[in-house]
Amino acid sequence: MIRKTIKLLIASWLSVLLVSQPEVHALSLSHDRAVPANLIQYILPRFSLKTRIRFDRVESAGDLRLVTQQSTRSVALFSLASGETVYLEPNESALNDPDYLGFVDWLLSDPGRAAIADFREDGAQIAFPVAAIEEAPVQITIVGDPSHGQELSVSHCRRCHKVDRADKYSGIGNAPSFHAMRSFDDWFLRFSTFYTVSPHKALISVNGSGIEKDRELITIAPIDLEMTDINDIVAFVHKLTPLDLGQPIQFNP
Numbered sequence: 161m162i163r164k165t166i167k168l169l170i171a172s173w174l175s176v177l178l179v180s181q182p183e184v185h186a187l188s189l190s191h192d193r194a195v196p197a198n199l200i201q202y203i204l205p206r207f208s209l210k211t212r213i214r215f216d217r218v219e220s221a222g223d224l225r226l227v228t229q230q231s232t233r234s235v236a237l238f239s240l241a242s243g244e245t246v247y248l249e250p251n252e253s254a255l256n257d258p259d260y261l262g263f264v265d266w267l268l269s270d271p272g273r274a275a276i277a278d279f280r281e282d283g284a285q286i287a288f289p290v291a292a293i294e295e296a297p298v299q300i301t302i303v304g305d306p307s308h309g310q311e312l313s314v315s316h317c318r319r320c321h322k323v324d325r326a327d328k329y330s331g332i333g334n335a336p337s338f339h340a341m342r343s344f345d346d347w348f349l350r351f352s353t354f355y356t357v358s359p360h361k362a363l364i365s366v367n368g369s370g371i372e373k374d375r376e377l378i379t380i381a382p383i384d385l386e387m388t389d390i391n392d393i394v395a396f397v398h399k400l401t402p403l404d405l406g407q408p409i410q411f412n413p
C-alpha cells in the first residue's frame with residue numbers, strides 16, 4: 161500500500177516536472193527571394209547536425225531573416241555571384257537568443273564558412289563567405305621581473321615542468337613544457353591563473369589571490385607565492401621562445 165502511494169507520488173511529481181518544462185521553441189527563419197533556397201537547404205542541416213539547434217522555416221518575416229539589405233542589426237555572411245551581400249537579421253527579441261548567437265558563430269566559423277563555400281549550383285560556387293575578421297591581437301602588459309620569475313620557475317615548477325629547453329632531465333610526462341605552452345595563443349591567461357587549476361590548486365598558495373587554502377590538505381611540500389611572483393613568472397615565460405607550432409604540438413619536448 162505504502163509502496164503504491166510512493167509510486168503514485170513519484171509518478172505525479174514526474175508528470176508535474178514534465179509538464180512544467182518550458183516548451184522547446186525553435187526560432188523561425190525566412191529568406192529573401194534573392195537568397196537561393198537550395199543554399200539554405202544545404203547549410204541548415206549541417207548546422208543542426210552539429211549543434212542540434214533547429215529553425216522553423218517560414219515563408220516570410222520570422223525571428224531570423226536572410227536578407228540582402230543591410231541594417232544596424234544585421235550580420236554580413238556571404239556575397240552572391242550577383243555581387244549582392246547576404247545578411248542575417250534577427251528581430252529584436254531574437255537578438256540575445258542562444259540559438260541565434262550559436263548560428264552566427266557557426267556561420268562565421270571555419271566549418272560554417274566552408275559549408276557556404278562548398279555549395280555548388282550547376283557545378284559552380286555561388287556563395288562566397290565574407291572575409292574572416294582578423295581577431296585583434298590581445299594587448300598584454302608585462303610588469304614582472306623575468307629573472308626573478310626564472311628563479312621561481314626553476315625552484316618550484318621544474319619538479320614537474322620542463323622550464324628550460326636545454327635541461328634534458330626535468331619535467332614529468334603529463335606536465336607540458338613551458339616552451340610548448342608559450343606557443344599557445346592564451347599562454348598569458350594560463351600563466352596568470354595556473355594556481356587556480358589542478359594539479360596546482362592542491363599545492364600552491366598565492367598570498368593575496370583571495371583563494372584560501374586549508375594547509376592540512378596540502379600533503380606534499382607546499383609552494384607559497386605572492387601575487388607579484390605570478391607577474392614575475394609571466395614576465396619570464398614571455399621571454400621564452402615559443403615552440404614552432406608548424407608541427408602538431410608535442411607536450412614535453
Ligand code: HEC
Pocket residue numbers: 312313316317318319320321334335336341350351354357358359360393
Ligand atoms: C606537481 C607537479 C606540478 C608543479 C609543481 C607545477 N605544475 Fe604546472 N602543471 C602540472 C600538470 C600535470 C599540468 C597539466 C594539467 C592538465 O593538463 O590538466 C600543469 C599545467 C600547467 C599550466 C597550464 C594550465 C592550463 O590552464 O592549461 C601552467 C600555465 C602551469 N602548469 C604553470 C606552472 C607554474 C608556473 C608552476 C610553478 C609555479 C607549476 N606549473 C608547477 C604539474 C605541475
